Amino acid sequence: MVYTTSIFAATREVKGLVTSDGDNLPLIGASVFVSTDDLKKINHQKESIGVMTAIDGSFIINVPDGITRIYCSYLGHNQKEIKLGKETFYNIHLEPSSYELDNIVVTGYQNIERRKLTSAISKVKITDELIGNTHSIDQVLAGQIAGLSAVTSTGAPGAPVKIRIRGTSSINGTQDPLWVLDGLPLEGTDIPKMEELQDIDNIYNTSIAGINPNDIEDITVLKDAAATAIYGARAANGVIVITTKSGKKGKTQVSFSTKLSYTPNVNIDRLNLLNSDEKVQLEMDLLQSDYTYREEKGGVSQILQQYGQMEAFKNGGFNAISSDAQAAINRLRNTTTDWNDILFRDAFNQEYNLSISGGSDRATYYTSLGYYTEKGNVIGVDASRFNFTGKTTYKVNKHLKFGASVFANQMKNNSFLTDADSFSSPTYYSRRANPYQLVYDENHNYVYDDNVQGKGDDRNADFNIFEERANTSHENTSQSFKSLFDVELKINSMFKLTSQVGLQVDKSTIEKIADKDSYSIRKDKLRSIVNGASYLPDGGFHKQTDTESSQVTWKAMGEFRKNIRNEHEIEAMLGTEIRKTWYKSLYDAAYGYDRKTMQSKPILFPEESHSSMFPLSTISETENAYVSGFATFSYSFRHRYTLGASIRFDGSDLFGVDKKYRYLPLYSVSGLWRISSESFMNGIEWIDNLAIRASYGLQGNIDKNTSPKILGKYENRTILPGTTEEVISISSPPNEKLRWEKTHSSNIGFDFSVLNNRINLTGDYYFRKGVDLIGTQMLPLETGFSSTTINWASMKNQGVELSLNTHNIKMKNFDWHTTFNIAYNQNKILEISTPETQLTPSLRGYAVGSIFAYPFGGLDSEGYPLFITSAGNKVSAEEYFNIKTTENGSYASNLSVEERRNRYKYAGTTEPVWTGGFFNTFRIKRFEIGINCIFNLGHVVQTSPSYSPTLFDRGMNTNRDILNRWTPTNTNTVFPTLMPDDKRRADYYAYESLYVDRYLDLWVKKADYMRLQSIRVGYRLPESVLNIFKMTSGTISLEGRNLLVWAADYTNYLDPETMGNEYAQPIPKSVTLTLNLNF
């Protein structure tokens, strides 16, 4: 009966109006309340007193005597404390919380209140400022989140971004995170390997690229096992949850935005390519030297051969040859083709978005349209995207709610045919073609480049890149359709049932056409010569690949929530999910094709065996099914202690696998201690929040393509004429030993906010250990196979992530926010099975991206590289690799495998050790200035040598390092001499056959860089302008992207990020003008 006194405690009425600080509009449904702690202090019998604001933002609340403050909160705004004085009316302005953290975190399965969050989760609100000049959501994430690294693959239109969360977790399996759109885990988001991406021939449309960033409300990144365990096996690399915008109750809002951006042509001066004069001089010098490799190649050599002056030149030099030949060589010197200028261009991109949203008590809606078109810097390459999004929610009654959304898009990439094994990629070609090579002759006929060669072989088909661009096309059209249907049934305040059906269909068509006059078809014709003539019909080709992948996911969940006396909070969820995916592809080829008539001709194969070289039609189909059950549980005591747990069983259709291996339980446990809510912290006013989190979880993965039995595929084969039989072909060996790959993850973190949330600091330490990692191992060919999948390694990742948000200056006309995040990751392989045949060192004890190289000790007196032995002596390749003649007169290294491995020294890792970003936003009156920097530090890259000392091909262009090569007159250099094949044969063998020059540590470069990712100036239109057009708000902004980059050393390369591949398109610089209007 202690409380009885307070029953009669007097109350007073407090009135007020709540508005949003940004636009001064009233906030409807904001809650105004007295805190529980305050009530307790005065021994009030109620645990809570609170009201909601009405449609005009007004409220009336009865406050017990003794209470001196009330609180006001609204979603998306900072909670505010209002000290009560003598007044009875209070105007409360709530500040939008774009910089602070929201109170609800969406994990895709659950919405968790941030105060109960026990796991490592980061959330980014997607604003116009953040999107800037990017066109796809993966590009937006770069540098935003501690522990998430985003590396742009190339500067080509639509190029995907390689995203890694907390380092590399699997060595061979997919390393891409799982993407979830409004609760639906997306299919088709794995991006191909970097090497494939950097080939312009491969144009990709991932399903991420199809989502319009302007439709996205926020993104939540789930980093530790406690957060991801609920997603099961697919979440081993982290989860990125996309929440899209939805309509809000209130008047209809119309938003329009447009972006116009300009990307200037790449300046290739950094590449230091030889000009015509230098190239001609080099060729002449080489012809008089004893270096004879590909002597017949190059313009000078061709002229000398044509005039029959080769011998004269070799003996007597330039003055000894005929005046005709001299004149021709001089003409060559003065002919210049600026490949960069004629193959590349300035590009201009446009984007338009329109969205309409709004809602009533019963229903809300959000509809948007988006169109974007991008011209590549390569002439002939462009991309476009068209988006439609529709989202509605219906509230049938207070128990039942429905939601439906549709996301549809079409993407198109246009290019021309280039191919990996020749020089027909424009980026590659522009850097290897001779500066004096002509495109057209005086009669405007194509001039074929006969110095161009496919991968070192001597097969030659007429090639001219302008002809190729004009006469071929490569089109990738993809349509994607995702739709979601949600139901929520609130039985009472404790029980809730939700269910979601998601459908995703992605279709893509890749069409490749080559006309009769093109290198592409000439190459096919070369492959099909029988008795002196190609059996392919006259004309071009048309090849088309259609793929369709689709999934249906259904999930149902029951949630239980109970709050006992505001002391014990219990939440539990039980759910199930079933999923089925289909994949189908169809390839179709026609030869003798003519674009005008759209007709093709049959191929008359001289023999059945040839038909496999030119398949005309291929079909493949896969179907997979998954069933999962999952549960989560969370208990909080007095808002201070929270315990969480989750478990999930994943089952899938593993063919040929024992049923007991179908399910592996994945689970996590986690806890939270909110120190700031403890009574001993009561006096410390300046601390708003201090909490410590800890979690542990187990994740796992299995290789679906491995079976303990022989797993075969039906095929048809013809051995003898006229008899075709069905066979079972085996592509991978049976494997009884393969186990689940398991990852144990632990995380400890803290959240700390002080001075009214002006300073927020979040830190996490994680330790992740992967055991039984699945990898590929080379097999001796005597097994009949070249490789198999094994549990070959265990690896740990540990790291620290820090994220600091500060609101440095907060004045009426000047405002300054800073966000700084930094992550340190250390990766180490603990165990690894190294095949006894492996010639490179074992990775045990090193990071997965480690590079090993031979220590370079300068050049000897003949310009041959020297190697530093472990004893510190400098020796030749012959000695370093102990190269001896064999009984058949050739050469071989007499080192054992072990010794070969020990010749390498550790030279660094390719994965950045430190990653992060630094973002500053200033608001000065109506102007907003944003400066974003991102950095990646502590990694190295293995670049290719500028030229090979034994296989330098004088038919092609190269950078100026060749001019600085060792010669008897230029001995102070690190660039080796060009080695003739009849001199120092053992050394020659080392460079020509073992390619030892490629692995010199001379070519391993530091790859640290910091990039000024974006600098942006925005201007909010003043009311006077807004009123004229009846707008509620409007901004106009100018952004420069990738304008500057600071890096350790990237001589001869355009950008430190693409150093590994000198032929990749660099990350483009751009300037964008953006206009955002809201009505």
Added chain:
Amino acid sequence: MKKLTSILLIISLLVTTGCDNFLDITPTGRVIPETAQDYRKLMTEAYYLMPSSRGLTAFISDEIDMTSKNLDSYDKDTFLDLWLWNNVNPSGSTTYFDWEKYYKMIFIANTVIENEKSITNGTEAEINQIVGEAYMMRAYNHFILVNLYALPYNSETATSSTGIPLKLNSSMDEVLKPSSIAEVYASVLSDIDNAEKKLNVETWETGLNYRFNTLSVDALRSRVYLYMGRWEDCYNASERVLSKKNELVDLVSGRTLPNAYNSSESIVALEMNMTSTYNNVDKLVPKALYNLYLPGTQDQRARKFYKTEVGGYSLIKGGSSEYRCSFRVGEIYLNAAEAALKNHHPEICKTLLLKLLEKRYQTAAYTQAEIDINAMDDDALLDEVYLQRQLELSYEGHRWFDIRRMEKEKRPVLTREYEGQTYRIEDNYPELTIKIPDEAKEANPYL
């Protein structure tokens, strides 16, 4: 609350019971072999994998001429370095001898042998036949490999000379060291013995006659013993074949070539010795080889095996699957003849040779040959046997191996004249042995 619990319970029950059925998807087109029919399909795939390396040896022996002016760049890239014996820095697209496929066939054979007892749904005879073929395949492939990549068999050094790895199980774990040549031959012979116990099909219908049959047991023995120099064994094995099948194609009157898959001589029509790409080399038949045949139409083989073109000859007896041939009656005659001679029965040798020539020569030429051969001494007769092997079995993957096992003084000198330069085989093929492919060496340090 109770209501809800029961709803959840029902849902989860439904889900878990439905699960296993839902997950039981047999992927379209994928299979785990269990039945005899499945294992037959597996064996067919193994046969299909059979490389043409035996035929490719034509390029390093004296059966190919690449000096034609019309040689296209593809042929230059693919074969020229092989033909010039350049195995130090050949062009990247040079065709080379196979390794992995031979062992992949052996893997399938081992799988079949190991699973003999668990094969379902087949008659005993059917299963025995499949297993017998697997033994034959293992024997034949090891035999080809040891002859490609190791020294020729020599009874004195066979136990100490390095052969090739013997793969006698389907394990993926071991890294094999090469066995000695003697061990490889012993294993080959033992596999043939095992095959003999299982095989029961004497003749496969045309179209399926790439498969091993009961006749092939002795046909293979005949060749193995010939290469080993066990003349009596060779002769006996050959005779056992000939006692069941001895019909030779009559080239004078007939149209089918003896090495065609549907010829009456065919025993096993497996290897495509001259693939269409090999065959495409412009005017590949050396004039020297063509001139060894009797001039004009006297030797029908010259007319039927080769086509005369302007400035040279191209090949008719190869270039398509129609001419798949691993064993045929003609070879057995020649094996028997050589074995008889070396076992000091020249008269048997003469009879066998003449039986063959009767079907190859015009009557007048045959009459002359009868006189000539019967007058020959042993040495001349041996030359004649070698010559007839060269002429009869040309482009069927025999010549290289015959040269290797010839007495040193009888071996032809292998040289090439190309663009003014002279190339000699000794420089890069010591002891006439092919280097093991680099990718095999990279994967197994013991090679």
